[in-house]
Amino acid sequence: MPIETTPVLADAHSAHRAHGAHSPQSAHGAPGTHGAYGAGPAPDADLVAVPFGPGPTAPASAPWLESPVPVDALLAHYEAKGEPGEVVEVPTVRDGGGGVRRVLFYGVGDGSAAALRKAGAAVARRAKGRASLSVVVPSEGDGAALAEGALLAAYAFTVGNGRSKPVGEIVFVGGDERDLKRGEAVARAAALARDLVNTPSSVKTPAWLAEQAKAVAAGSGLGVRVWEESELGEFGGIRAVGQGSISPPCLVQLSYTPENPRAHVVLVGKGITFDTGGLSLKPTEGMKAMKTDMAGGAAVIAAMSALAAFDAPVRVTGLVACAENSISGSAQRPGDVITQYGGRTVEVLNTDAEGRLVLADALAYAHAELDPDVVIDVATLTGAAKVALGVNLGALYATDESLAADLVAAGEAGGERLWRMPLIEDYREMLDSDVADLANVDRRMSGAAGSIAAALFLREFTGGRPWAHLDIAGPARAASDEGEITKGGTGFGVRLLLRYLTAAS
Known part of the structure; x- marks a missing residue:
């Protein structure tokens, strides 16, 4: 009797949330999780990831970054250096003051493809088990590498009820949508190879x-x-x-x-x-x-x-x-x-x-x-x-x-x-x-x-x-x-x- 296998890749579809391509299917058709591109963090996102560091950064303030402590002071408190792979998690006020949202400040280093690939992987792993993650894309640098790293790090392959639970949805905020889609396409191809190898x-x-x-x-x-x-x-x-x-x-x-x-x-x-x-x-x-x-x-x-x-x-x-x-x-x-x-x-x-x-x-x-x-x-x-x-x-x-x-x-x-x-x-x-x-x-x-x-x-x-x-x-x-x-x-x-x-x- 065939074994049921479930490959999981957090992937993305268009900003207007039209139905998008799912992750590669197993032999038995088990779908992966999904995500989106958008103009701002999803209102119900469990986590928001914001870039910082010596390379490109996000604005120091935004409606969805409300915090009683200035961002610069928060990062200084945690002695954050902005290196790729570095993630600082802090609580902030949700939009409209309706509770607490977690923000992941992620280091981007020099903004190179290698640094952004590592940064994307780090935030996706930190969001493991969460329903959703909004990732603010740096204003400069290779958005394709960021998406590639995040999506591949969110890959999992299980047989039956495996314990691996990657983030369910990733929304990429800002950046060039063509770059992000290119990174997604590369990640989906690599995930297909992983599915075949892991079966x-x-x-x-x-x-x-x-x-x-x-x-x-x-x-x-x-x-x-x-x-x-x-x-x-x-x-x-x-x-x-x-x-x-x-x-x-x-x-x-x-x-x-x-x-x-x-x-x-x-x-x-x-x-x-x-x-x-x-x-x-x-x-x-x-x-x-x-x-x-x-x-x-x-x-x-x-x-x-x-x-x-x-x-x-x-x-x-x-x-x-x-x-x-x-x-x-x-x-x-x-x-x-x-x-x-x-x-x-x-x-x-x-x-x-x-x-x-x-x-x-x-x-x-x-x-x-x-x-x-x-x-x-x-x-x-x-x-x-x-x-x-x-x-x-x-x-x-x-x-x-x-x-x-x-x-x-x-x-x-x-x-x-x-x-x-x-x-x-x-x-x-x-x-x-x-x-x-x-x-x-x-x-x-x-x-x-x-x-x-x-x-x-x-x-x-x-x-x-x-x-x-x-x-x-x-x-x-x-x-x-x-x-x-x-x-x-x-x-x-x-x-x-x-x-x-x-x-x-």
Whole structure:
């Protein structure tokens, strides 16, 4: 019997309170909470958040800021510095003197996008459990980042009657409505990725993930194609990884084509809906978070969902290679040799290095059939990347300097940072096989430079096209709430991909 899941994202609709778009739906249609843009704080808002600090500030007095103590004196009393993430809560008189309202003075720092994103997250978390929150937008600065931070921090995903109760409604007061709507659209896309990642694998089979992609395509005006069991004949990597599971693998293709596209970008996402490691079985602790092993595929689906809303000027094709890496009598074995799309043979020395096998098929297909100008793959690929960079940075490998620079810049601007890693040619020989064209891991089984070796393996299937590989094993999942990040799937990659794909507009 399906488990009922409820994703919750506080989002926003128009100032005149016409019915607006709800948060992304779960497979069972549970809606999120909602909010609005307005010209002044909602009269019945439980909390009002007002900016202050060395950067842009709100007026020091207003009808809804009535207090027997001047605002400056209040802030001085609390020794408030106005740093981003700082929140000072004080009681004030409600409009008309009818009781007490709580006001959150929130620091905005230098008013940069990063500072406002952190500030928005701080006020949303302080309003947790409240019915409503009115956020006064600074007169200067990036309102999109403020909305993005607040809405993402108000995200929650529960199974049944979960304990997480984010703020029910957020009203953004002032600011540029176009900026706020842009921030909302980015937050909704990231929340969609989180929903997909956080869904339990008892629900999230490859077929389920493909159905979610179809639903996204229908709602976003995308083309869609799904290769299922009998159609996967040439995709030897996808078939091999999925052959041990009762849930068959598949390949999903989403297509976005604007008028007069300036280029064609292919996004490739790893869609391993659960990873036991296969016969190279993971220990229990290593398996607990493996419902999130399709975070790269989720990022691709979610980024594709928002392209039309941002009028992205490039043609984008998204490929998500979906499989469950399980154990059974039919599972692939260490020592098996498989034939990837395009004919290259691979000796499988470790069945827990399965992500690169499904990605290799998709990359080879993209090169042979789609003629892209740029290829970018996104995957929770190696624990080595997490060891090297921790949980706040994604590893970036690239064969093109301009592409690498653009992705790093997009990550910095969107709050999803990347660190450029080297493709060391001396390490390529580690992947030579005695019986096939390649081995899927270092044939010496040393485990050294595991993230680099995985990137070098993928490069073999790109046909020499401009290519970047994002290993997001660290930042794709979080163990606790921090800033706009919530525990569980983070949706990492969605924001930076959207910035990269829309940068030319």
